[in-house]
Amino acid sequence: MSQSPATDQQLHARVWQELQCASRDRLHEWRTPVLATSGLGGGVDARTVVLRGTDGDAQTLTFCTDRRSPKVAQLRAAPLASLVFWSRQLSWQLRVQAVFSVQVSGPQVDAAWLAVSTSATAAADYLGVDAPGALLAEGRTAPGDRHHLAILTARVQSMDWLELSPEGHRRGLVSGSGVDWLVP
Numbered sequence: 001m002s003q004s005p006a007t008d009q010q011l012h013a014r015v016w017q018e019l020q021c022a023s024r025d026r027l028h029e030w031r032t033p034v035l036a037t038s039g040l041g042g043g044v045d046a047r048t049v050v051l052r053g054t055d056g057d058a059q060t061l062t063f064c065t066d067r068r069s070p071k072v073a074q075l076r077a078a079p080l081a082s083l084v085f086w087s088r089q090l091s092w093q094l095r096v097q098a099v100f101s102v103q104v105s106g107p108q109v110d111a112a113w114l115a116v117s118t119s120a121t122a123a124a125d126y127l128g129v130d131a132p133g134a135l136l137a138e139g140r141t142a143p144g145d146r147h148h149l150a151i152l153t154a155r156v157q158s159m160d161w162l163e164l165s166p167e168g169h170r171r172g173l174v175s176g177s178g179v180d181w182l183v184p
Protein backbone atom coordinates (compact mmCIF):
# COMPACT_ATOMS: atom_id res chain seq x y z
CA MET A 1 0.00 0.00 0.00
CA SER A 2 1.28 3.55 -0.78
CA GLN A 3 2.39 5.72 2.10
CA SER A 4 -0.15 8.09 3.58
CA PRO A 5 0.31 11.57 2.06
CA ALA A 6 2.36 13.84 4.35
CA THR A 7 2.04 17.26 2.74
CA ASP A 8 -0.85 19.28 1.34
CA GLN A 9 0.52 18.93 -2.19
CA GLN A 10 0.94 15.16 -1.79
CA LEU A 11 -2.62 14.77 -0.55
CA HIS A 12 -4.08 16.83 -3.40
CA ALA A 13 -2.07 14.86 -5.98
CA ARG A 14 -2.88 11.45 -4.42
CA VAL A 15 -6.61 12.12 -4.27
CA TRP A 16 -6.73 13.00 -7.99
CA GLN A 17 -4.40 10.09 -8.78
CA GLU A 18 -6.71 7.63 -7.00
CA LEU A 19 -9.75 9.10 -8.75
CA GLN A 20 -8.02 8.67 -12.10
CA CYS A 21 -7.08 5.05 -11.25
CA ALA A 22 -10.68 4.40 -10.21
CA SER A 23 -12.00 5.64 -13.56
CA ARG A 24 -9.74 3.14 -15.35
CA ASP A 25 -9.61 0.15 -12.99
CA ARG A 26 -12.83 -1.83 -12.53
CA LEU A 27 -11.52 -3.20 -9.23
CA HIS A 28 -10.69 0.14 -7.62
CA GLU A 29 -13.11 0.72 -4.74
CA TRP A 30 -13.57 4.37 -5.69
CA ARG A 31 -14.99 3.21 -9.05
CA THR A 32 -18.55 3.15 -7.73
CA PRO A 33 -19.36 6.19 -5.58
CA VAL A 34 -22.79 7.11 -4.30
CA LEU A 35 -24.30 10.15 -5.98
CA ALA A 36 -26.74 12.07 -3.77
CA THR A 37 -29.09 14.60 -5.34
CA SER A 38 -31.96 16.81 -4.22
CA GLY A 39 -35.28 15.12 -4.95
CA LEU A 40 -37.76 16.96 -7.16
CA GLY A 41 -40.45 16.94 -4.50
CA GLY A 42 -38.06 17.72 -1.64
CA GLY A 43 -35.94 15.25 0.29
CA VAL A 44 -32.84 13.59 -1.11
CA ASP A 45 -32.17 10.73 -3.51
CA ALA A 46 -29.02 8.61 -3.77
CA ARG A 47 -27.70 5.83 -5.96
CA THR A 48 -24.49 4.11 -7.05
CA VAL A 49 -22.82 5.27 -10.28
CA VAL A 50 -19.63 4.31 -12.13
CA LEU A 51 -16.85 6.90 -12.33
CA ARG A 52 -15.99 7.04 -16.05
CA GLY A 53 -13.45 9.85 -16.30
CA THR A 54 -11.47 12.48 -14.43
CA ASP A 55 -9.68 15.70 -15.33
CA GLY A 56 -7.54 17.03 -12.49
CA ASP A 57 -6.71 20.28 -14.33
CA ALA A 58 -10.36 21.06 -15.02
CA GLN A 59 -11.37 19.57 -11.63
CA THR A 60 -14.08 17.48 -13.25
CA LEU A 61 -15.43 13.94 -12.90
CA THR A 62 -17.60 12.28 -15.53
CA PHE A 63 -20.36 9.68 -15.42
CA CYS A 64 -22.71 8.08 -17.93
CA THR A 65 -26.43 7.65 -17.49
CA ASP A 66 -29.73 7.31 -19.34
CA ARG A 67 -30.92 10.84 -20.05
CA ARG A 68 -34.48 9.83 -19.09
CA SER A 69 -33.45 8.64 -15.62
CA PRO A 70 -34.85 10.62 -12.67
CA LYS A 71 -31.39 11.75 -11.56
CA VAL A 72 -31.04 13.79 -14.77
CA ALA A 73 -34.17 15.83 -14.08
CA GLN A 74 -33.05 16.22 -10.46
CA LEU A 75 -29.60 17.48 -11.49
CA ARG A 76 -31.09 19.88 -14.02
CA ALA A 77 -33.33 21.32 -11.31
CA ALA A 78 -30.62 21.38 -8.62
CA PRO A 79 -27.11 21.00 -10.11
CA LEU A 80 -25.27 21.06 -6.77
CA ALA A 81 -24.97 17.45 -5.61
CA SER A 82 -22.69 15.17 -3.57
CA LEU A 83 -20.60 12.13 -4.31
CA VAL A 84 -19.34 9.79 -1.61
CA PHE A 85 -16.43 7.43 -2.26
CA TRP A 86 -15.18 4.82 0.21
CA SER A 87 -12.17 2.54 -0.17
CA ARG A 88 -11.54 -0.10 2.46
CA GLN A 89 -8.15 -0.77 0.94
CA LEU A 90 -7.06 2.86 1.26
CA SER A 91 -9.15 3.41 4.40
CA TRP A 92 -10.18 6.64 2.71
CA GLN A 93 -13.56 8.30 2.39
CA LEU A 94 -13.97 11.18 -0.05
CA ARG A 95 -17.04 13.42 0.02
CA VAL A 96 -17.25 15.64 -3.05
CA GLN A 97 -19.54 18.59 -3.57
CA ALA A 98 -19.91 19.31 -7.27
CA VAL A 99 -21.99 21.25 -9.75
CA PHE A 100 -23.31 18.93 -12.44
CA SER A 101 -24.05 19.58 -16.08
CA VAL A 102 -25.83 17.19 -18.42
CA GLN A 103 -24.88 16.56 -22.04
CA VAL A 104 -27.25 14.61 -24.26
CA SER A 105 -25.60 15.25 -27.64
CA GLY A 106 -22.33 16.41 -29.15
CA PRO A 107 -18.89 14.93 -29.78
CA GLN A 108 -18.34 13.78 -26.17
CA VAL A 109 -21.63 11.87 -26.12
CA ASP A 110 -20.90 10.40 -29.58
CA ALA A 111 -17.46 9.22 -28.41
CA ALA A 112 -18.89 7.72 -25.23
CA TRP A 113 -21.60 5.91 -27.20
CA LEU A 114 -18.99 4.56 -29.64
CA ALA A 115 -17.03 3.12 -26.69
CA VAL A 116 -20.13 1.73 -24.95
CA SER A 117 -21.57 0.17 -28.09
CA THR A 118 -18.59 -2.18 -28.47
CA SER A 119 -20.31 -4.25 -25.74
CA ALA A 120 -23.88 -5.37 -26.43
CA THR A 121 -24.54 -5.73 -22.70
CA ALA A 122 -23.29 -2.23 -21.92
CA ALA A 123 -25.15 -0.73 -24.90
CA ALA A 124 -28.41 -2.35 -23.74
CA ASP A 125 -28.31 -0.11 -20.65
CA TYR A 126 -28.95 2.92 -22.88
CA LEU A 127 -31.22 1.43 -25.56
CA GLY A 128 -34.39 0.59 -23.61
CA VAL A 129 -37.67 1.77 -25.12
CA ASP A 130 -38.89 2.49 -21.60
CA ALA A 131 -37.31 5.04 -19.30
CA PRO A 132 -35.50 3.82 -16.16
CA GLY A 133 -38.01 3.72 -13.31
CA ALA A 134 -41.05 3.28 -15.61
CA LEU A 135 -43.50 0.49 -14.73
CA LEU A 136 -42.60 -2.73 -16.56
CA ALA A 137 -45.09 -3.59 -19.30
CA GLU A 138 -45.61 -7.34 -19.73
CA GLY A 139 -42.80 -8.03 -17.27
CA ARG A 140 -39.95 -6.92 -19.53
CA THR A 141 -38.57 -3.96 -21.43
CA ALA A 142 -37.60 -4.04 -25.09
CA PRO A 143 -34.52 -2.55 -26.77
CA GLY A 144 -35.14 0.41 -29.06
CA ASP A 145 -33.12 1.59 -32.03
CA ARG A 146 -31.66 4.77 -30.56
CA HIS A 147 -29.58 5.30 -27.49
CA HIS A 148 -30.37 7.58 -24.56
CA LEU A 149 -26.85 7.94 -23.23
CA ALA A 150 -26.07 11.18 -21.43
CA ILE A 151 -22.86 12.39 -19.85
CA LEU A 152 -22.87 13.95 -16.41
CA THR A 153 -19.95 16.26 -15.78
CA ALA A 154 -19.32 17.11 -12.15
CA ARG A 155 -17.30 20.29 -11.58
CA VAL A 156 -15.73 19.79 -8.16
CA GLN A 157 -16.40 22.56 -5.62
CA SER A 158 -14.90 20.95 -2.53
CA MET A 159 -13.49 17.62 -1.41
CA ASP A 160 -13.64 16.39 2.18
CA TRP A 161 -11.04 13.62 2.64
CA LEU A 162 -11.07 11.32 5.68
CA GLU A 163 -8.44 8.70 6.47
CA LEU A 164 -9.23 6.13 9.14
CA SER A 165 -6.11 4.86 10.86
CA PRO A 166 -5.21 3.19 14.17
CA GLU A 167 -2.46 5.83 14.46
CA GLY A 168 -5.12 8.55 14.39
CA HIS A 169 -7.72 9.57 11.87
CA ARG A 170 -7.00 12.52 9.57
CA ARG A 171 -9.41 14.76 7.74
CA GLY A 172 -8.78 17.58 5.30
CA LEU A 173 -10.74 19.89 3.02
CA VAL A 174 -8.80 19.57 -0.22
CA SER A 175 -8.88 22.43 -2.73
CA GLY A 176 -6.66 23.82 -5.47
CA SER A 177 -5.18 26.28 -2.98
CA GLY A 178 -4.21 23.68 -0.38
CA VAL A 179 -5.67 21.65 2.46
CA ASP A 180 -7.59 22.87 5.50
CA TRP A 181 -7.08 20.22 8.19
CA LEU A 182 -10.20 19.42 10.22
CA VAL A 183 -11.04 17.54 13.38
CA PRO A 184 -12.03 14.07 12.08
Ligand SMILES: Cc1cc2nc3c(=O)[nH]c(=O)nc-3n(C[C@H](O)[C@H](O)[C@H](O)COP(=O)(O)O)c2cc1C
Binds near residue numbers: 045064
Ligand atom coordinates in the same frame (compact mmCIF):
# COMPACT_ATOMS: atom_id res chain seq x y z
C1 LIG B 1 -22.53 -1.03 -9.11
C2 LIG B 1 -23.56 -0.14 -9.78
C3 LIG B 1 -23.15 0.76 -10.73
C4 LIG B 1 -24.09 1.59 -11.36
N1 LIG B 1 -23.65 2.49 -12.28
C5 LIG B 1 -24.53 3.34 -12.85
C6 LIG B 1 -24.08 4.36 -13.73
O1 LIG B 1 -22.89 4.52 -14.02
N2 LIG B 1 -25.01 5.19 -14.26
C7 LIG B 1 -26.34 5.09 -13.96
O2 LIG B 1 -27.13 5.86 -14.48
N3 LIG B 1 -26.79 4.13 -13.12
C8 LIG B 1 -25.92 3.27 -12.56
N4 LIG B 1 -26.36 2.30 -11.68
C9 LIG B 1 -27.82 2.22 -11.40
C10 LIG B 1 -28.20 3.35 -10.43
O3 LIG B 1 -27.67 3.05 -9.15
C11 LIG B 1 -29.70 3.56 -10.37
O4 LIG B 1 -30.35 2.39 -9.93
C12 LIG B 1 -30.30 3.99 -11.71
O5 LIG B 1 -29.40 4.80 -12.45
C13 LIG B 1 -31.59 4.75 -11.53
O6 LIG B 1 -31.29 5.88 -10.75
P1 LIG B 1 -32.26 7.15 -10.63
O7 LIG B 1 -33.66 6.59 -10.60
O8 LIG B 1 -31.88 7.81 -9.37
O9 LIG B 1 -32.02 8.03 -11.83
C14 LIG B 1 -25.46 1.48 -11.03
C15 LIG B 1 -25.85 0.59 -10.04
C16 LIG B 1 -24.91 -0.22 -9.43
C17 LIG B 1 -25.38 -1.18 -8.37
